[in-house]
Amino acid sequence: MPAGLEDLFGRERPGEPDEAAGEFRRALVVAAHPDDADFGAAGTAALLARAGWEVRYLVATDGSKGSDDPAIAQPELIAMRAEEQRAAAVILGVGEVRFLGHTDGELVWSHALIGEVVREIREFRPYAVYTHDPEAVIVGNSFVSHSDHRATGLATVDAVYPAARDRLNFPEQVAAGLQPHKVRELYIFGGNESNFSVDITEVIETKIAAMRAHTSQFPPELLERMREYWRDADGRYHEQFRRVIMFI
Numbered sequence: 390m391p392a393g394l395e396d397l398f399g400r401e402r403p404g405e406p407d408e409a410a411g412e413f414r415r416a417l418v419v420a421a422h423p424d425d426a427d428f429g430a431a432g433t434a435a436l437l438a439r440a441g442w443e444v445r446y447l448v449a450t451d452g453s454k455g456s457d458d459p460a461i462a463q464p465e466l467i468a469m470r471a472e473e474q475r476a477a478a479v480i481l482g483v484g485e486v487r488f489l490g491h492t493d494g495e496l497v498w499s500h501a502l503i504g505e506v507v508r509e510i511r512e513f514r515p516y517a518v519y520t521h522d523p524e525a526v527i528v529g530n531s532f533v534s535h536s537d538h539r540a541t542g543l544a545t546v547d548a549v550y551p552a553a554r555d556r557l558n559f560p561e562q563v564a565a566g567l568q569p570h571k572v573r574e575l576y577i578f579g580g581n582e583s584n585f586s587v588d589i590t591e592v593i594e595t596k597i598a599a600m601r602a603h604t605s606q607f608p609p610e611l612l613e614r615m616r617e618y619w620r621d622a623d624g625r626y627h628e629q630f631r632r633v634i635m636f637i
C-alpha cells in the first residue's frame with residue numbers, strides 16, 4: 390500500500406482524484422525537451438509515483454539542438470537524449486515517456502500541436518497536467534525562456550482547456566473512440582509566478598540522480614551548482630508551480 394499524498398507532500402499537496410467519480414490518480418508532464426520535465430517537476434513526479442500515481446512524460450521535441458559537440462551527429466544526439474530521458478524516468482518511477490518528435494528549436498504553437506497534446510490527454514486521462522509557463526519570456530531577470538518552452542506551455546494550456554474537454558474539438562479523435570476529458574488541476578513551472586511550493590527534500594537526491602541521467606546535458610559540477618537552485622533559505626528543497634484548479 391503506497392503512502393498517501395498527506396504522508397509524502399508537505400503542507401501544499403495536490404488534490405485527491407475522486408476515483409468513485411471515474412477520476413484516476415494520474416499526472417501528465419508535458420515538456421519541450423528531454424530534461425525539462427526533470428528540471429521542472431522531477432521531485433514532484435517522484436513523490437506522486439511514491440503515492441501510487443501513474444506519471445507519464447510527454448516530450449514535444451527531439452532535443453536535436455542540445456549539444457555543442459561537433460563530433461556528435463544529430464541522429465545520434467536524438468537517440469541519446471531519448472535514452473537519457475527514459476533512464477531518468479525509471480529513476481523517478483515515471484511509468485512512460487512519449488515523444489512527439491518535433492524538431493528542437495523550431496516548435497511553434499499551432500492547432501495541430503494542440504491536437505497532439507489533446508490526443509495524449511484524452512488517452513491517458515490525467516487528473517493533473519504539468520507544463521512550462523506559456524507567458525514568461527524573461528524569467529527572474531536571469532533567463533530567457535526558450536521559445537520551445539513557451540510553445541509547449543501554450544499548446545498544453547490550450548489542450549487542457551477547452552480542447553480536450555469538448556467533443557466538438559478534434560472530433561475525429563472522438564469518432565475514433567477517444568472520449569473528451571476534463572483535467573482538474575494544471576501546474577505551471579518555469580515562470581515568474583508561483584502559488585504552490587512542493588517540498589521535495591525527501592526526494593532531492595532522486596531528482597539529482599534523474600538529472601544526472603542526462604549525461605549529454607549536465608556535467609557533474611554544473612549539477613552540484615544547480616542543486617542550489619531548488620534549495621531555500623531554510624535548507625529545504627522545493628519545486629515551485631503556479632497551480633490552477635480548474636473551475637469548469
Ligand SMILES: [Zn+2]
Nearest residue numbers: 421422425535
Ligand atoms: Zn528545454
